[in-house]
Each structure stands twice: as C-alpha cells, then as structure tokens.
Amino acid sequence: MLFVLLAILLSLAVSGVVVLYVAYPHRGEQVPGVPWLGDAMAKAVDAAPVIEDEERDLLRMQ
Template structure:
C-alpha cells in the first residue's frame, strides 16, 4: 500500500510540473510564485532534443 501511495504521489508531482511548464515557461512567461522553477524548466527544455519538422532525414516515400 505504501508503494502504491508513493508512486501515485510521484505521478501527481510530475503531472503538476508538466501543467506548470505548459501554463508558463512554454509560453514565455515567468511562474508567478517560483521564478526559479520557471528558469529551471526553461533550461531543461532548451537542452531537450527535438525533431526538425523540415528535416531531410525522412525518406521521400514516407512524406505526406
């Protein structure tokens, strides 16, 4: 029972961080009560690998 409670708490914390990121730093705004959290999220988002939508790595037969 303790394991399930800890996992659920972890899931809720991660969901709260994702919602905070989408609500503030993703749109270029500061988190009102925790600007340090917004700065940390922005730095992590800048380091995350992303796919270039105009990349030439997609084979010609698979383009839409």
C-alpha cells in the first residue's frame, strides 16, 4: 500500500513540473512565486540535445 501511495505522489510531482514548464518557461515567462524553478528548467532545456532542421531533413531522406 505504501508503494502505491509513493508511486502516485511521484507521478503527481512529475506531472506538476511538466504543467509548470508548459505553462511558463516554455512560453518565455517567469514562474510566479518560484523563479529559481523556471530558471532551472530553462537551463535544463538549453542543455538538452536538439535535432536541427538540417539534421531532421537528412533523417527524412534516409
């Protein structure tokens, strides 16, 4: 029972972070009340690898 409760709480926390990201930093706005969280999410997005348009076109040709 405890495992199920912890799994539900973890999934709610992850979904909350996703909703916060989509609602604020993804649109270029600051997260109200916790601007450090928005800054951390923006840094994580900048550090993530991205497929550029040229690479995407090469992948489609193969």
